[in-house]
Amino acid sequence: MSKETLGFQTEVKQLLQLMIHSLYSNKEIFLRELVSNASDACDKLRFAATQHADLYEGDGELQIKVSFDKDARTITIADNGIGMSRDEVVAHIGTIARSGTKEFFSQLTGDSAKDSHLIGQFGVGFYSAFIIADKVTLTTRRAGEKEATQWESAGDGEYTLEQVDKAGRGTEIVLHLKEGEDEFLNDWRLRSIITKYSDHISLPILMQKRAEYDDEGKEIPSTELEAVNQANALWTRSKSEISDEQYKEFYKHVAHDFEDPLAWSHARIEGRQEYTELLFVPKRAPFDLYDRDRRHGVKLYVKRVFIMEDSEKLMPQYLRFVRGVIDSADLPLNVSREILQQSRDVDSIKTGCVKKVLSLLEDLRDNRADDYAVFWQEFGKVIKEGVGEDIANKERIAGLCRFASTADEAAGEVVGLADYLGRLKEGQDKIYYITADTLAAAKNSPHLEVFRKKGIEVLLLADRVDEWLVSSLNEFDGRKLQSVAKGELDLSQFEDEAEKKQQEEAANNLKDVLEAIKGALGEQVKDVRVTHRLTDSPACLVVENHDMSANLERLLKSAGQEVRSSKPILEINPEHALVQKLKAEAAGERFGDWSQLLLDQALLAEGAQLEDPAAFVKRLNKLVLA
Numbered sequence: 001m002s003k004e005t006l007g008f009q010t011e012v013k014q015l016l017q018l019m020i021h022s023l024y025s026n027k028e029i030f031l032r033e034l035v036s037n038a039s040d041a042c043d044k045l046r047f048a049a050t051q052h053a054d055l056y057e058g059d060g061e062l063q064i065k066v067s068f069d070k071d072a073r074t075i076t077i078a079d080n081g082i083g084m085s086r087d088e089v090v091a092h093i094g095t096i097a098r099s100g101t102k103e104f105f106s107q108l109t110g111d112s113a114k115d116s117h118l119i120g121q122f123g124v125g126f127y128s129a130f131i132i133a134d135k136v137t138l139t140t141r142r143a144g145e146k147e148a149t150q151w152e153s154a155g156d157g158e159y160t161l162e163q164v165d166k167a168g169r170g171t172e173i174v175l176h177l178k179e180g181e182d183e184f185l186n187d188w189r190l191r192s193i194i195t196k197y198s199d200h201i202s203l204p205i206l207m208q209k210r211a212e213y214d215d216e217g218k219e220i221p222s223t224e225l226e227a228v229n230q231a232n233a234l235w236t237r238s239k240s241e242i243s244d245e246q247y248k249e250f251y252k253h254v255a256h257d258f259e260d261p262l263a264w265s266h267a268r269i270e271g272r273q274e275y276t277e278l279l280f281v282p283k284r285a286p287f288d289l290y291d292r293d294r295r296h297g298v299k300l301y302v303k304r305v306f307i308m309e310d311s312e313k314l315m316p317q318y319l320r321f322v323r324g325v326i327d328s329a330d331l332p333l334n335v336s337r338e339i340l341q342q343s344r345d346v347d348s349i350k351t352g353c354v355k356k357v358l359s360l361l362e363d364l365r366d367n368r369a370d371d372y373a374v375f376w377q378e379f380g381k382v383i384k385e386g387v388g389e390d391i392a393n394k395e396r397i398a399g400l401c402r403f404a405s406t407a408d409e410a411a412g413e414v415v416g417l418a419d420y421l422g423r424l425k426e427g428q429d430k431i432y433y434i435t436a437d438t439l440a441a442a443k444n445s446p447h448l449e450v451f452r453k454k455g456i457e458v459l460l461l462a463d464r465v466d467e468w469l470v471s472s473l474n475e476f477d478g479r480k481l482q483s484v485a486k487g488e489l490d491l492s493q494f495e496d497e498a499e500k501k502q503q504e505e506a507a508n509n510l511k512d513v514l515e516a517i518k519g520a521l522g523e524q525v526k527d528v529r530v531t532h533r534l535t536d537s538p539a540c541l542v543v544e545n546h547d548m549s550a551n552l553e554r555l556l557k558s559a560g561q562e563v564r565s566s567k568p569i570l571e572i573n574p575e576h577a578l579v580q581k582l583k584a585e586a587a588g589e590r591f592g593d594w595s596q597l598l599l600d601q602a603l604l605a606e607g608a609q610l611e612d613p614a615a616f617v618k619r620l621n622k623l624v625l626a
């Protein structure tokens with residue numbers, strides 16, 4: 001087949017530009033990325049060969065070779081891993097086959113200073129070659145196939161594809177260096193980059209042996225190769241032999257991340273199941289955190305043979321940001337996805353690893369508050385999913401959660417449930433919260449008025465996932481969670497006799513008016529009653545304890561779900577001037593309008609949309625002008 005020219009996907013062009021700008025000051029990472037890909041390709045071959053040993057084709061020793069040619073001004077990275085077929089080259093190199101990519105790139109502003117941090121969320125990979133090269137030639141032969149494919153591009157929007165001959169399987173990448181990048185045509189420089197970033201790779205990374213000198217000081221060039229790295233899998237070494245730097249570099253390799261991790265846990269577990277886990281918490285959420293098809297999770301190895309990546313079997317959804325490896329000593333090597341789905345052994349590994357991650361996060365929470373704040377900012381909403389998802393660990397996960405609160409509102413700090421319990425008022429036996437669709441709506445909700453007055457703290461829940469969280473968490477540390485917008489409010493333990501008496505009288509005085517309002521509003525409300533929740537507002541809405549909150553109802557409706565509305569109860573503030581006015585107008589012709597206004601403003605205050613806003617405006621104007 002003759003040479004064909006194809007165009008890059010638009011996003012690839014954008015990625016290349018972004019990368020060259022944002023990574024120029026750290027350009028040596030191209031080698032880490034290419035070596036990392038080569039090592040993944042060898043891992044894949046090793047696994048494929050557990051089923052088809054002939055894939056090794058007499059070239060059994062997996063390795064990566066790095067070389068350079070001063071005269072040609074090229075650097076070559078070659079592996080004898082799985083290689084790629086022509087179709088795979090088109091699919092993987094020249095296209096970014098990740099859903100959400102378009103949306104991600106639409107966030108770019110074109111201002112490289114502003115955009116440069118975004119590259120970290122995306123990962124750099126193969127294209128990082130173009131930071132230092134103005135032409136890249138990739139030649140690859142898929143294991144088990146005869147034909148090889150050559151891909152070549154100057155990174156300017158197009159690439160060529162050609163069928164070629166290649167001696168062995170695997171991939172060879174030749175970088176033709178840009179003007180001014182000659183510092184990389186240097187044995188010492190390349191070796192030190194490999195040691196810095198890729199020492200932990202479990203395969204040997206080979207380079208030509210250093211030149212020796214004869215007695216007369218003449219160079220004897222050697223054609224022998226030697227390993228530049230330690231070439232044993234990092235997680236198999238003992239903790240005391242691994243430096244923080246090495247852990248960080250290993251993380252960047254497994255996670256394809258660009259930044260250091262926030263924390264990690266490394267342990268060898270013995271007992272019913274024997275395995276090693278090395279798990280990392282990233283510092284930043286990837287752009288596709290909420291994408292169901294996202295890739296890159298925890299990698300499963302069996303006796304150091306890579307089996308697969310990104311298995312939900314190894315980490316629950318709410319810990320989907322965790323990266324790293326689990327290496328089992330007991331699972332069979334030819335374990336398939338299907339077997340994994342049902343394996344009890346895998347379940348017990350997962351249970352153990354989840355506990356490790358939770359301990360790691362608790363440690364972060366208790367001992368590294370600033371880092372925990374970073375973590376919470378990035379992954380808090382995902383962790384909250386865990387309260388509903390992981391019943392066995394519900395209480396621990398709830399203990400990790402942070403919420404906005406009415407305590408110290410000015411500081412805008414988020415608080416944990418344990419902090420809340422530590423500040424309970426004398427006689428308080430519940431954890432109070434309010435849900436709303438924005439923090440502002442929660443904060444300004446009329447339901448909080450009496451709590452503010454009495455100095456009782458209320459948690460302000462405004463994340464979508466919060467409704468799910470509170471529906472799964474009835475209590476924490478033995479204390480019930482109670483919505484301030486649900487049920488009859490009983491704060492009698494905080495009230496003195498005089499207050500109680502006054503409330504009773506107020507309710508008695510308004511008895512007839514309550515009935516009249518109820519009559520005027522008809523089917524719109526379940527009941528109308530006097531409240532002690534309010535100090536400043538005339539009215540608010542509540543639902544019964546077992547009913548769905550109005551906020552959840554709105555969330556479900558906006559997600560297109562059909563929900564049976566639960567009728568609210570209108571509670572009115574006997575002290576408020578508007579209510580007093582209503583009482584005075586009880587027999588008047590405007591009573592119906594006043595009642596409707598009371599209901600409508602209570603709805604607006606909790607963030608609801610009126611069914612007939614125009615009628616509301618008309619009614620309001622009529623009453624104002626009367």
Ligand SMILES: Nc1ncnc2c1ncn2[C@@H]1O[C@H](COP(=O)(O)OP(=O)(O)OP(=O)(O)O)[C@@H](O)[C@H]1O
Nearest residue numbers: 037038041083084092093123124125126127171256
């Ligand atoms: N040396 C190689 N041998 C075989 N396949 C490779 C090789 N290098 C890259 N690939 C294929 O190309 C794909 C894209 O590589 P690229 O480095 O762009 O992204 P990645 O490594 O998958 O992820 P990230 O973008 O997060 O780094 C890889 O997933 C792999 O399928």
